[in-house]
Structure formats: structure tokens, C-alpha cells
Amino acid sequence: MILERIKVREQDPKVRSTNFEEVCLGYNEAEAVEEAKRCLGCKSKPCVSKCPVAIDIPEFIKYIKEENFEMASEELFKHTSLGAVCGRVCPQEVQCESKCVLSHKGEAVAIGKLERFVADWHRKNKPASTTVRENSGKKVAVIGSGPAGLSCAGDLAKKGFDVTVFEALHELGGVLTYGIPEFRLPKEIVKHEINNLKSIGVKFEKNVVFGRTINFQSLEEEGFESLFIASGAGLPKFLGIEGEGLNGVFSANEFLTRANLMRAFDDEYETPMQIGNKVAVVGGGNVAMDAARTALRLGAEVYLIYRRTEKELPARVEEVHHAKEEGVKFVFLTNPAEITGEDGWVKGVKCTKMQLGEPDDSGRCRVSTIEGSEHIIEVDSVIMALGTRANPIITELKNDLELNEWNNIKVFNDNGKTSAKNTYAGGDAVTGAATVILAMGAGRKSAQEIANNLA
Amino acid sequence: MYRIVKKKQLSEKIFLMNIEAPRIAKSALPGQFVIIKLHEKGERIPLTIADYDREEGTVSIVVQAVGGSTQRMETMNEGDHIMDIAGPLGKPSDFIEEFEEMKDKKILFVAGGVGSAPVYPQVKWLHEHGMDTDVIIGGRSADLVILKEEMSKVANEVYVATDDGSLGMKGRVTDMIDHLVKVEGKKYDLVIAIGPLIMMKFVALQTKELGISTVVSMNPIMVDGTGMCGACRVTVGDKIKFACVDGPEFDGHLVDFDEAMRRSTTYKEKEKLQQFKAEECQCHRG
Ligand SMILES: Cc1cc2nc3c(=O)[nH]c(=O)nc-3n(C[C@H](O)[C@H](O)[C@H](O)COP(=O)(O)OP(=O)(O)OC[C@H]3O[C@@H](n4cnc5c(N)ncnc54)[C@H](O)[C@@H]3O)c2cc1C
Ligand SMILES: Cc1cc2nc3c(=O)[nH]c(=O)nc-3n(C[C@H](O)[C@H](O)[C@H](O)COP(=O)(O)OP(=O)(O)OC[C@H]3O[C@@H](n4cnc5c(N)ncnc54)[C@H](O)[C@@H]3O)c2cc1C
Ligand code: SF4
Ligand code: SF4
Ligand code: FES
Numbered sequence: 100m101i102l103e104r105i106k107v108r109e110q111d112p113k114v115r116s117t118n119f120e121e122v123c124l125g126y127n128e129a130e131a132v133e134e135a136k137r138c139l140g141c142k143s144k145p146c147v148s149k150c151p152v153a154i155d156i157p158e159f160i161k162y163i164k165e166e167n168f169e170m171a172s173e174e175l176f177k178h179t180s181l182g183a184v185c186g187r188v189c190p191q192e193v194q195c196e197s198k199c200v201l202s203h204k205g206e207a208v209a210i211g212k213l214e215r216f217v218a219d220w221h222r223k224n225k226p227a228s229t230t231v232r233e234n235s236g237k238k239v240a241v242i243g244s245g246p247a248g249l250s251c252a253g254d255l256a257k258k259g260f261d262v263t264v265f266e267a268l269h270e271l272g273g274v275l276t277y278g279i280p281e282f283r284l285p286k287e288i289v290k291h292e293i294n295n296l297k298s299i300g301v302k303f304e305k306n307v308v309f310g311r312t313i314n315f316q317s318l319e320e321e322g323f324e325s326l327f328i329a330s331g332a333g334l335p336k337f338l339g340i341e342g343e344g345l346n347g348v349f350s351a352n353e354f355l356t357r358a359n360l361m362r363a364f365d366d367e368y369e370t371p372m373q374i375g376n377k378v379a380v381v382g383g384g385n386v387a388m389d390a391a392r393t394a395l396r397l398g399a400e401v402y403l404i405y406r407r408t409e410k411e412l413p414a415r416v417e418e419v420h421h422a423k424e425e426g427v428k429f430v431f432l433t434n435p436a437e438i439t440g441e442d443g444w445v446k447g448v449k450c451t452k453m454q455l456g457e458p459d460d461s462g463r464c465r466v467s468t469i470e471g472s473e474h475i476i477e478v479d480s481v482i483m484a485l486g487t488r489a490n491p492i493i494t495e496l497k498n499d500l501e502l503n504e505w506n507n508i509k510v511f512n513d514n515g516k517t518s519a520k521n522t523y524a525g526g527d528a529v530t531g532a533a534t535v536i537l538a539m540g541a542g543r544k545s546a547q548e549i550a551n552n553l554a
Numbered sequence: 555m556y557r558i559v560k561k562k563q564l565s566e567k568i569f570l571m572n573i574e575a576p577r578i579a580k581s582a583l584p585g586q587f588v589i590i591k592l593h594e595k596g597e598r599i600p601l602t603i604a605d606y607d608r609e610e611g612t613v614s615i616v617v618q619a620v621g622g623s624t625q626r627m628e629t630m631n632e633g634d635h636i637m638d639i640a641g642p643l644g645k646p647s648d649f650i651e652e653f654e655e656m657k658d659k660k661i662l663f664v665a666g667g668v669g670s671a672p673v674y675p676q677v678k679w680l681h682e683h684g685m686d687t688d689v690i691i692g693g694r695s696a697d698l699v700i701l702k703e704e705m706s707k708v709a710n711e712v713y714v715a716t717d718d719g720s721l722g723m724k725g726r727v728t729d730m731i732d733h734l735v736k737v738e739g740k741k742y743d744l745v746i747a748i749g750p751l752i753m754m755k756f757v758a759l760q761t762k763e764l765g766i767s768t769v770v771s772m773n774p775i776m777v778d779g780t781g782m783c784g785a786c787r788v789t790v791g792d793k794i795k796f797a798c799v800d801g802p803e804f805d806g807h808l809v810d811f812d813e814a815m816r817r818s819t820t821y822k823e824k825e826k827l828q829q830f831k832a833e834e835c836q837c838h839r840g
């Protein structure tokens with residue numbers, strides 16, 4: 100048993116903190132084979148039990164060991180259409196890798212890195228098929244082009260349906276395009292997936308907002324027989340504290356959209372961006388890490404303010420590690436109480452120190468304020484990464500579509516069936532902000548049910 | 555790509571465009587707007603739908619050239635293409651859903667400058683539904699008073715006020731409101747004011763005193779316009795509202811205008827640079 104992982108090559112932290120190129124360079128063939136050899140091929144497959152889409156992990160890894168990358172990718176693609184994405188962004192340490200038997204004594208097999216290797220190998224070595232399938236003429240509409248929408252559309256096209264994806268923005272990919280930065284997920288990968296779908300006959304219409312441009316009735320008039328809604332999470336939350344209306348307070352979604360979708364960091368692009376020299380990011384999830392590391396790359400000194408400790412950070416471990424290496428300053432057990440300003444612009448964040456208490460019913464430790472611990476962190480802007488609430492355009496469809504207690508779309512079975520006729524939903528629009536792999540899995544399940552019902 | 559089928563200069567810096575966008579034309583209602591991205595590297599800017607032709611499949615916008623994007627747009631002509639246009643966005647004006655209750659009310663529209671563009675489809679819609687309303691159009695000078703002729707065809711009465719007195723009454727729209735209510739003794743149940751923030755602020759202060767409920771159309775900085783980014787937030791009655799999905803129209807007596815005015819200057823410095831670029835790019839074109 101080899102207890103240590105094959106190290107994955109990464110860009111030097113000093114260099115990468117000034118560019119937007121991918122941080123992790125991935126395994127080459129030799130490294131991948133070496134790492135694959137560490138897998139014991141456990142009969143009981145404990146790792147598979149923690150993969151939301153039950154990828155047959157030992158099976159695809161076995162082919163890597165045998166240097167049969169083509170079979171490895173074939174095996175992988177049976178279960179996932181977004182291996183190159185999930186290999187990069189899945190929170191592996193709490194999913195598949197958390198159950199790897201090697202983790203009891205040493206380091207878990209680098210399942211994510213191997214998955215990424217296989218999908219990347221396939222992208223580089225196997226040209227996408229360009230044969231457009233004959234479709235049955237049965238039309239299905241998909242709302243939103245994030246991972247849920249893309250995977251549903253792909254599966255339906257493969258099953259012979261005439262699929263159109265309607266996307267509100269001017270670019271496809273959902274969060275993969277406007278949220279997760281290039282240095283973590285190169286846009287070329289997302290484009291490649293979308294081109295694959297185009298090549299198998301999926302149609303895309305951008306700049307179309309369901310609930311505004313089109314609706315249930317107009318889609319029916321256009322001959323769509325079924326509908327899958329994958330419109331993602333909604334509006335960013337704010338803290339509701341004094342000073343949030345000052346100039347220089349942004350939501351992470353706004354900041355990341357300006358950077359990723361609108362390329363505001365490039366002077367050739369017209370969308371402006373203004374964050375100043377010192378930035379506070381409030382939050383501890385992936386969104387907060389992405390905002391912090393993007394601000395860092397724009398030359399700012401960045402404080403990441405989180406009210407619990409490092410242990411409770413919900414972000415992927417790898418991102419936290421990378422953020423630290425790059426120089427993001429973590430301020431734990433600290434909570435913003437007020438944003439202070441001068442002439443209408445942010446001047447600082449007034450914070451209090453927090454302490455952890457007893458765990459509550461959900462097992463999370465309560466936090467409480469330490470009296471008299473107010474202090475000010477001087478910054479030029481504040482980026483809020485506090486999660487999202489339901490998208491109002493979708494919740495206003497409520498006459499036609501039942502909502503759950505969080506105002507997300509209510510589903511009545513595992514396959515995303517909703518209260519509206521022939522309508523299914525999945526991904527963040529149903530679960531609230533979650534993960535790429537869950538969104539992808541939901542899209543595939545609904546595709547199966549839609550296909551069964553229309554057959 | 556979306557084709558510009560008609561362009562007309564309405565005044566020195568204000569122009570109208572009809573753009574081919576059949577899906578938007580089909581579902582647009584008064585009060586809604588579009589978001590336009592002119593070219594590959596362009597920014598997303600919101601513009602109100604000033605009119606729509608469902609048969610022809612076009613929407614009209616009326617634009618005032620104020621900075622980089624709108625100046626670039628001004629250089630575009632019939633037959634040119636706009637890269638992206640999404641819409642209709644925002645909620646339609648309240649009176650559309652609540653028409654039955656509104657029918658017997660007296661409405662006064664107040665349009666400031668390019669604000670005539672969003673006011674026009676509302677006045678027209680009400681006219682088509684058998685309700686004629688009064689309209690005040692205000693501008694700094696005569697050439698900034700736009701859509702007067704069109705408005706006259708669908709309104710009960712159109713009153714004009716200009717700061718320099720070059721057309722209509724000399725004074726501001728608030729002076730005209732005072733005149734109508736106090737001198738002519740007119741009674742209004744609702745004022746709908748659309749124009750620069752500073753105008754809406756003073757109209758709202760005045761109507762509050764006069765006890766007339768007032769709707770204003772907010773125009774904060776936007777990015778996506780679909781309720782995702784939170785850039786368009788405005789404070790209304792101490793609550794955070796998002797103009798692109800909860801608005802753009804809000805109760806004028808509850809809006810924090812001072813905050814809105816301040817926030818709209820967030821990118822002033824960067825915008826100046828863009829403006830310079832657009833001018834430069836025009837000279838290069840010869
Ligand atoms: C910054 C950031 C970092 C993240 N990092 C990770 C990570 O490392 N790992 C991980 O697993 N997950 C991560 N996530 C979460 C993950 O990206 C989401 O859970 C996932 O993208 C959800 O997929 P989806 O298809 O449901 O929705 P989305 O990806 O949100 O796509 C929804 C699409 O629908 C469109 N849309 C919305 N409303 C309408 C409408 N009315 N009409 C038409 N189209 C509409 C949107 O424009 C969007 O393109 C991150 C999220 C963010 C924001
Ligand atoms: C709902 C709504 C409807 C609007 N309708 C019209 C209309 O019908 N006709 C019209 O001429 N103008 C309209 N505007 C204003 C128009 O969007 C701005 O004038 C335009 O974005 C300016 O861009 P610029 O690059 O030319 O100028 P810039 O010099 O970049 O900006 C000038 C000012 O416009 C505002 N602005 C800049 N970028 C944006 C943005 N992305 N979103 C919103 N405001 C911005 C800022 O206050 C800025 O200081 C509307 C705005 C909103 C929010
Ligand atoms: S999809 Fe995610 S959880 Fe499943 S094997 Fe791949 S990395 Fe692990
Ligand atoms: S648990 Fe670990 S060692 Fe066992 S099959 Fe899964 S990846 Fe391989
Ligand atoms: S413009 Fe992004 S939420 Fe309104």
C-alpha cells in the first residue's frame with residue numbers, strides 16, 4: 100500500500116496570484132498511471148457510495164492502470180457528462196475520497212484528479228462526434244444552460260429528442276461560465292462540452308428569459324411537449340447591517356460576473372470594475388474563495404472574514420489551501436457588524452470577535468459575539484458571499500408551479516417532477532445553492548423520466 | 555444578432571431605434587426594459603422599451619448618448635446589428651394588472667428628458683384601454699423635449715415645462731405640478747414620474763406634501779437584469795429591493811433617492827475613460 104499521493108503539479112503561488120491561468124496543472128500520463136496503481140480496487144467500492152452519481156470509480160481507475168485511457172473514458176462517460184468539470188470542482192474530500200480505504204492510514208486515492216485526467220485526455224485525443232442524430236420530432240425545452248440544463252439536454256438529444264436550451268444570459272454554461280473563475284475551471288472546457296452538445300443536435304437560444312420572454316403557454320404553442328427548468332440559484336443575500344448601501348459594497352455574484360462573464364479585468368472590455376487596494380470578502384464557501392482569489396489577482400490585499408474557524412469553512416479544502424498559499428489573509432471567528440464609510444464610499448468594516456459554543460441540533464457549533472471586541476478593518480470595498488435566496492422571476496410563476504418551504508421549486512419525486520404539467524426541475528433551482536455534480540445528476544434523472552413519459 | 559431596422563435622431567443627443575427582436579416584441583408590456591450588449595467586448599446596459607410592434611417583431615428604444623456605450627450606439631445605423639438583446643425585463647407597470655381598480659382614477663404622468671420614452675408606452679396602453687391621462691414633459695430646453703407629438707395623440711393633455719422657457723412654461727416639472735394642482739385646481743389620484751433621479755426625488759417630495767401617491771421608475775446600475783447579481787439593489791421603505799426583478803417601478807414616497815444617486819456614481823472614474831475611448835474610436839473610423 101502506498102500511503103502518499105502522487106503530487107499534482109501546480110503553478111507557483113507567487114506567479115499564479117497575478118494571472119488568471121489554471122492553478123492546478125493536473126497529472127500527465129505517467130503520473131496518472133502511478134496514482135491509479137495506488138487504488139486497491141476494493142470489491143465493496145466504498146468510494147462509489149459517496150459519489151452522488153455513483154461513478155464506478157475502481158473500474159475507470161483500473162483502465163488507467165492498464166494505460167487504456169480510451170476505455171477509462173468510456174467507463175467514466177457512462178456515469179457523467181462533465182468529468183472534466185467535476186474532477187476539478189467536486190468537494191471530493193467530503194464525497195468519494197472521504198470513503199477511500201486508503202484514507203484510514205494515509206492519503207485517499209486522488210479520484211478527482213484521475214477523473215479530470217481521463218476527461219482531459221479524451222478531450223485532447225478524441226475529436227467530438229459530428230454526426231447529428233435524427234430526432235423523433237418530439238420537442239423538449241430546457242431552461243438554463245448550467246450543469247443541470249446541459250446534462251439534461253445532452254441525454255435527451257442522445258435519446259432522440261428535439262431539444263432547445265433557453266438561456267437568459269448572452270453566454271452559455273451557467274455558474275460554470277459566470278461564477279467559477281478561469282483559474283479553477285478554464286472556460287475552454289465548458290465551451291468544449293457545449294460544442295459537443297451542439298454537434299449532437301441540441302439547439303441553444305440565448306437572451307431568452309423564461310417567465311419574461313417566454314412562458315409555459317408560449318412554449319406549448321411552439322409545440323414543446325415537456326419542459327425541464329434548471330434556472331439555478333437566485334438573488335444574493337446581504338447581511339442587513341448599517342452601511343451596506345455604501346459605494347464599494349458588492350455581492351460576490353456581481354463581482355464574479357463582472358470578472359468572469361464580462362471580463363472587466365481586461366481593459367479591452369467595456370464593463371467597469373472598481374474594488375480599490377484593500378478588499379474584505381465576507382463568507383467561507385467556494386463563492387467566497389473565488390471572490391477573494393479573483394480580487395487578489397486584480398492586485399488587492401484581501402481579507403477573508405469568516406465567523407467560525409477554519410475547520411468549519413464550507414469551501415473545498417483545496418481552494419482554502421490555494422487561497423492561503425496565494426496570500427489571502429484569513430480572519431476567523433470574526434463577524435461584520437457595520438460597514439463604515441466616508442463621502443459615501445466604504446472606509447472599513449467594523450467587526451466583532453466571535454466564540455464557538457455548543458453544537459446545535461444540526462451539529463454545527465453555535466457562535467456568539469464577544470462583548471467589547473469591536474474593531475475596524477480598513478478596506479476600500481466589501482464583497483458579500485453569503486449565499487442566495489430563490490430567484491423571484493421563477494417564484495412569481497407560483498400560480499403554475501408549486502414552491503417548497505424555501506421558495507425553491509417543489510419536486511414530487513426523485514426525478515424532478517413538479518406540480519406543472521409535463522414540467523420537471525432540477526439543480527440549484529430545486530435544492531438552493533448546491534454542487535455541480537448534484538445539478539448534473541438531477542438533469543440526467545429528469546431526462547430519463549421525460550424520455551419515458553414521451554416514449 | 556439583432557438588426558436595427560430604423561434609426562431616427564430625436565434631438566442632438568437623443569435617438570430612437572427600432573430593433574428586430576420578435577420574441578421580445580411578442581411579450582413586452584409597458585414598464586419593462588431590455589438589456590443590450592452592443593458587441594463582443596461590450597457592457598450590458600438597460601434601456602426601456604419605448605414601443606413595440608408585435609406584428610413587425612420590433613421593439614423601439616429611445617437613447618440618450620451619455621457615455622461609452624450609448625455614444626457607440628449613436629454611431630450605429632439602420633442595417634447594423636446589435637450582438638445581444640435580452641428582455642422584456644422587469645415587471646410591467648402595476649396598472650396593467652390592476653386596471654379594473656384604476657379605471658376611474660386620475661393619473662398624471664411626469665416625464666423628464668429621455669424619461670418621455672418609458673412614459674409613452676404607458677400613456678399609449680392606457681389610451682388603448684379607454685383611459686386618457688395628463689402628461690407633463692420637462693426638459694432643460696426645447697430640444698430635450700422629446701416625443702411631444704406622439705404623446706399628444708394618446709394623452710388627454712400634454713403640458714411642457716423647460717428650464718429656460720424655450721418651450722412651454724418656464725420652470726421645472728414640479729412648478730408645473732404646482733400650477734396644475736394649485737392654480738388650475740386639478741385633482742390626481744396617482745402620479746407616475748420617470749426621469750432623472752433628482753427629478754423623481756423632488757416630484758416625490760412634492761406629491762407627498764400634496765398627498766398624491768406616486769410611482770417612480772428606478773434606473774440603478776445593472777449587470778444581468780435577471781435577479782442574479784444584486785447590483786441593482788435600491789432601498790425602498792428600509793428594505794432592499796432589486797430593480798430588475800422587483801421593479802423597476804416603486805413607491806416614490808418610500809425610495810431612498812440619496813442612496814440611489816450616490817450609488818449610480820460608483821463607476822464614474824472608469825466611465826470617463828470609456829467615454830474617451832469611444833470618442834477616439836469614432837475618429838479612427840473617420
Ligand atoms: C462562485 C461559485 C463557485 C462555485 N464553486 C463550486 C465548486 O467548486 N464545486 C461545486 O460542486 N459547486 C460549486 N458551485 C455551485 C455550482 O456551481 C452550482 O451548484 C451549479 O452550477 C448549479 O447548476 P444549475 O444548472 O442548477 O444552475 P446554474 O449553474 O446556476 O445555471 C442556471 C442557468 O439558468 C439561467 N437562468 C436563470 N433564470 C433563467 C430564466 N428565467 N430563463 C432562462 N434562463 C435562466 C442562468 O442564467 C444560468 O445560466 C459554485 C457556485 C458559485 C456561484
Ligand atoms: C431600467 C432602466 C431603464 C433605462 N432606460 C433608459 C432609456 O430608455 N434610455 C436611456 O437613454 N437610458 C436609459 N437608462 C440608463 C442607461 O442604462 C444608461 O444611460 C447607460 O447604461 C449609460 O451607459 P454609457 O456607457 O453610455 O454611459 P456611462 O458613462 O458608462 O454611464 C453614465 C451613467 O449611466 C449609468 N450607468 C452606467 N452603466 C450602467 C448600467 N450597466 N446599468 C444602468 N446604468 C448604468 C451610471 O449612472 C453612469 O454614471 C435606463 C436604466 C435603467 C436601469
Ligand atoms: S463526480 Fe465527484 S464525487 Fe463522483 S467520483 Fe467524481 S469527483 Fe468523486
Ligand atoms: S476505496 Fe479507494 S482504494 Fe478502494 S476502490 Fe475506491 S478509490 Fe480504490
Ligand atoms: S441587475 Fe443583477 S440582480 Fe438586478
Ligand SMILES: [Mg+2]
Pocket residue numbers: 597621622623825828
Ligand atoms: Mg458605460
